[in-house]
Amino acid sequence: MIEVKSLSKRFGSKLAVDDVSFKVGRGEVLGFLGPNGAGKSTTMRMVTGFLPPSAGSVTIDGIDVIAQPIAAKKRIGYLPESAPLYADMSVSSFLAFIAELRGMSGRENAAAVDRALDICFLDPVRNQSIDTLSKGYRHRTCLAQSILHDPDVLILDEPTDGLDPNQKQEVRNLIRRMGEEKAIIFSTHILEEVEAACTRAIIIDQGKVVADGSPAELKAKSKLAGVITVRINGLAGSGIRAALAALAGVSEVKESATGELSFYGQVVPRKADTGLSEAIFNLCKDKNLVLEELRVEEGRLDDVFREITIADTKLAKSA
Amino acid sequence: MRNIWIVFKRELKEQFNSMLAYVFIVIFVLLSMALTFWFRNFFDPNAQDASLEFTYFMWPAWLLMFLAPAVGMRLWSEEYRTGTIELLLTMPVAAWHAIVGKFFAGLAVIGVAIACSFPIVITVAYLGDPDNGTIWGGYIATFCYAAACLAITCAVSAFTRSVVACLIVSVTLCFMLLLIAVPPVQDYFTDVFGGGVSEAISSFSMFSHYNEMKRGVVSFPNLVFYVSLVSFCLFLTSVGIRAKRS
Ligand SMILES: Nc1ncnc2c1ncn2[C@@H]1O[C@H](COP(=O)(O)OP(=O)(O)OP(=O)(O)O)[C@@H](O)[C@H]1O
Numbered sequence: 127m128i129e130v131k132s133l134s135k136r137f138g139s140k141l142a143v144d145d146v147s148f149k150v151g152r153g154e155v156l157g158f159l160g161p162n163g164a165g166k167s168t169t170m171r172m173v174t175g176f177l178p179p180s181a182g183s184v185t186i187d188g189i190d191v192i193a194q195p196i197a198a199k200k201r202i203g204y205l206p207e208s209a210p211l212y213a214d215m216s217v218s219s220f221l222a223f224i225a226e227l228r229g230m231s232g233r234e235n236a237a238a239v240d241r242a243l244d245i246c247f248l249d250p251v252r253n254q255s256i257d258t259l260s261k262g263y264r265h266r267t268c269l270a271q272s273i274l275h276d277p278d279v280l281i282l283d284e285p286t287d288g289l290d291p292n293q294k295q296e297v298r299n300l301i302r303r304m305g306e307e308k309a310i311i312f313s314t315h316i317l318e319e320v321e322a323a324c325t326r327a328i329i330i331d332q333g334k335v336v337a338d339g340s341p342a343e344l345k346a347k348s349k350l351a352g353v354i355t356v357r358i359n360g361l362a363g364s365g366i367r368a369a370l371a372a373l374a375g376v377s378e379v380k381e382s383a384t385g386e387l388s389f390y391g392q393v394v395p396r397k398a399d400t401g402l403s404e405a406i407f408n409l410c411k412d413k414n415l416v417l418e419e420l421r422v423e424e425g426r427l428d429d430v431f432r433e434i435t436i437a438d439t440k441l442a443k444s445a
Numbered sequence: 446m447r448n449i450w451i452v453f454k455r456e457l458k459e460q461f462n463s464m465l466a467y468v469f470i471v472i473f474v475l476l477s478m479a480l481t482f483w484f485r486n487f488f489d490p491n492a493q494d495a496s497l498e499f500t501y502f503m504w505p506a507w508l509l510m511f512l513a514p515a516v517g518m519r520l521w522s523e524e525y526r527t528g529t530i531e532l533l534l535t536m537p538v539a540a541w542h543a544i545v546g547k548f549f550a551g552l553a554v555i556g557v558a559i560a561c562s563f564p565i566v567i568t569v570a571y572l573g574d575p576d577n578g579t580i581w582g583g584y585i586a587t588f589c590y591a592a593a594c595l596a597i598t599c600a601v602s603a604f605t606r607s608v609v610a611c612l613i614v615s616v617t618l619c620f621m622l623l624l625i626a627v628p629p630v631q632d633y634f635t636d637v638f639g640g641g642v643s644e645a646i647s648s649f650s651m652f653s654h655y656n657e658m659k660r661g662v663v664s665f666p667n668l669v670f671y672v673s674l675v676s677f678c679l680f681l682t683s684v685g686i687r688a689k690r691s
Pocket residue numbers: 137142160161162163164165166167168169207
């Protein structure tokens with residue numbers, strides 16, 4: 127539904143977005159990650175037709191955003207990063223105004239506003255003036271604005287920014303639920319959100335896509351992925367350590383805490399998925415050791431994020 | 446058309462909600478009346494000018510030079526400052542719909558203010574035997590002049606996110622355009638460049654058209670002048686909005 131082809135944006139001499147391409151289909155939720163200033167918001171602004179790209183193209187449902195802006199914009203719901211609002215209006219009259227611009231009038235308009243108020247839990251403040259709202263409510267009002275016309279494509283720039291933990295959870299659920307029949311792109315700095323709501327994630331750094339894949343695929347890139355954490359009781363610590371190191375396929379054993387009769391630490395395999403966890407289990411069974419904890423790490427997104435983006439930053443500095 | 450109307454309505458509501466419109470109307474009406482009564486001996490029987498040409502209708506041009514920019518300064522600057530431009534321009538609405546809607550909302554506020562000066566007309570009608578043609582000419586001239594000042598402000602506001610900068614620049618522009626048609630300045634131009642050039646320069650001023658129209662001569666060239674000035678300024682506005690985005 128959303129197709130971005132070698133999109134670039136230049137601000138003066140600075141290349142903010144550099145040859146970014148991706149596709150998002152119906153039923154997909156794409157998470158946009160990247161350090162501050164990576165070009166996430168700039169990319170989204172080009173996708174929504176707010177900023178004209180310096181090069182490249184964006185099509186929504188086959189409609190070119192630059193050639194047919196009005197037709198494309200009809201299909202998009204957009205939550206800008208700063209959640210801008212007309213401060214002098216009340217929540218419901220603001221939403222009614224947006225719904226009108228979206229081509230809804232009369233009863234249809236009122237129904238759309240009610241639905242959006244309901245979805246975003248805004249009913250208690252529907253008649254309150256926007257400039258007296260708290261930050262979280264303001265953000266939710268702007269989110270409500272983006273889903274008024276039930277668009278096929280949703281572009282949300284940091285949709286959970288400024289929300290309380292309950293609301294963050296609600297918005298994640300909302301994104302996941304809507305994602306089943308829409309194409310959604312959202313950016314965030316909260317990595318758990320990506321795991322909770324995305325079917326796919328892209329990491330952008332300095333305007334370039336540096337990683338693209340499902341959250342599980344990205345996590346597997348982490349150094350930690352496949353490492354086995356174990357806690358074993360029953361034999362003097364050093365004895366257990368030696369036994370673990372002797373197992374086939376082990377590259378390293380790291381001990382985090384030593385006790386008289388226990389071992390707690392991590393076993394790093396040479397390759398992931400070599401059945402090492404089973405070998406550890408059997409070892410304990412044979413030697414009558416108490417296996418208190420055995421866990422294969424999935425890898426952590428924040429490690430991957432750090433590895434990818436810091437490596438790039440260092441490269442750029444030395445270059 | 447529908448979109449223009451929607452934008453117009455919201456903008457007008459904002460002008461009245463923020464009290465700005467009321468402040469503007471009250472100041473305009475009070476000042477124009479005060480100036481009329483103080484400086485032109487409105488009730489002086491010797492003045493014998495029941496047409497209001499030189500009394501009431503002399504002041505609006507000078508007042509509107511400040512007040513029209515005050516109404517128009519927020520039109521686009523405020524959208525940039527609060528970021529709502531990002532909402533407005535990602536709606537399925539052509540930019541020129543928004544531009545025209547906003548412009549007319551500002552014009553409506555000024556229109557109400559001009560209409561509120563009606564008590565003067567009633568007073569004149571009551572006191573003497575006014576020349577209705579001149580009064581209507583005066584009103585139309587004032588309105589057109591206001592539209593021109595507002596359109597200039599609108600164009601300036603599309604180039605800056607600072608409301609204050611917009612106000613200062615627009616007032617300066619309106620003032621300069623008024624000045625080039627004021628007799629002493631005209632004489633200066635005539636001395637330096639000759640009569641033809643001087644006339645050409647002042648024909649670019651709203652003020653000379655205003656002076657012609659308020660005499661009751663609402664001619665086609667005058668209207669063409671205003672329509673093209675306003676259209677040009679609104680076009681500049683769209684250029685400004687596009688430039689701001691890239
Ligand atoms: N209008 C502009 N003029 C000049 N430079 C700009 C403009 N907008 C963005 N930039 C630059 O483009 C780069 C990318 O900015 P962008 O807002 O897309 O980052 P981001 O990934 O959204 O960051 P954040 O996580 O902080 O929101 C930044 O270096 C920024 O300074």
